[in-house]
Amino acid sequence: MRVVEVSSFVASPLAGMTLAQLGADVIRVDPIGGAGDRNRWPVTDKGVSLYWKGLNKGKRSITVDMRSPEGQRLIQRLITESGPRGGIVLSNVVGRSWLEPDELERLRPDLIHLQITGRPDGGTAVDYTVNASMGIPLLTGPVDHNGPVNNMLPAWDIACGLYAALGIVTADQARATTGRGQRITLALHDVALTMVGHLGMLAEAELLAQPRERIGNHVFGQFSRDFRCRDGEHVMVVVLTKRHWRDLTEVAGIRAAVEALQTSLGANFDDEGERYRHRDTLAALLVPWFATRELAEVSATLERTSVMWSAYRTVKQAVADNRDNPVLSVIDQPEVGPYLAAGSALRLQGLEQQIKPAPSLGGDSADVLGSWLGLAGDEIDGLRQRQVIGQR
Secondary structure, three states: OEEEEEOOOOHHHHHHHHHHHOOOEEEEEEEOOOOOOOOOOOEOOOOOEHHHHHHOOOOEEEEEOOOOHHHHHHHHHHHHOOOOOOOEEEEOOOOOHHHOHHHHHHHOOOOEEEEEEOOOOOOOOOHHHHHHHOOHHHOOOOOOOOOOOOOOOOHHHHHHHHHHHHHHHHHHHHHHHHOOOEEEEEEHHHHHHHHHHHOOHHHHHHHOOOOOOOOOOOOOOOEEEEEEOOOOOEEEEEEOOHHHHHHHHHHOOOHHHHHHHHHHHOOOOOOHHHHHHOHHHHHHHHHHHHHOOOHHHHHHHHOOOOOEEEEOOOHHHHHHHOOOOOOEEEEEEOOOEEEEEEOOOOOOOOOOOOOOOOOOOOOOHHHHHHHHHOOOHHHHHHHHHOOOEOOO
């Protein structure tokens, strides 16, 4: 598959990288000098964006003067003259007539065009504004907190990027069967809205009189929360099933107390809803067990049970914990040097994953124009001299 990606920031670059890591030849096209995400943090001590490198692994890069008619025509040719498995464009850029499907379909009728927007009306939005509009920040944070609490993980962008990759694969499969292309629109707002709907939260808000409230580090609808150990370390404990609950109460030595409490309240703590309703009372029984033991003892004990749990780790500790995970491997990234990078989380049987570094901005212009469009060296040099493409 050949994909031309004209994009920036998270969702669209993630979609392109997802396809690249599964074997597609993805060409990221940027304006000369780079797009708005070129220097986005985190950056190295020398100012190289690890964010940009992280989201563009496995792609090739070309930089083009997108304001010039010649540059626009060159991008159109990359999209429309890219062979039988090409004709695919992935973009979050709006308001450019030369990149619209009406214009491109004149040149290639079986075009697959996926356009990511912020809002369904084509307006702009980003993960953090969409998240605010869904009500999530008003459910996040400590119980006694009055204002919104943002989530630093761009979850809607991530879901949007994976949706986009799946949309392109689906359209490509349909084209192979029917010969017809596809126009796909994907609004970040709609990704969040559908996910919140799938999780029952929209129906809950519409049908139930009592709105959901902040619950701190508890997990809604089940007995799951964090506990502090004697050495100051914290663990997250998740109880989903009756077996999890019985194992936890037995190792903590509170089974008799729980049964007595159950009788006095007329509750059934084998039911997850009942455990959730009485979560604070039940947690109070467990807090002393964690508080009188160091993390090492807690870890060793919980490992012998069915209970799901994890110690809270820093990102630096997570790096050390996962060095042997096969989805990670050391790459020699141009402009950065060697470091541990992530491939695809999909582990396909019989296909060993090879993680490829991100390109240098504009570093593949000659190769791409030569291999995809058949341009000769002097033609490429002419494009450089006229500043239609970048100098690299």
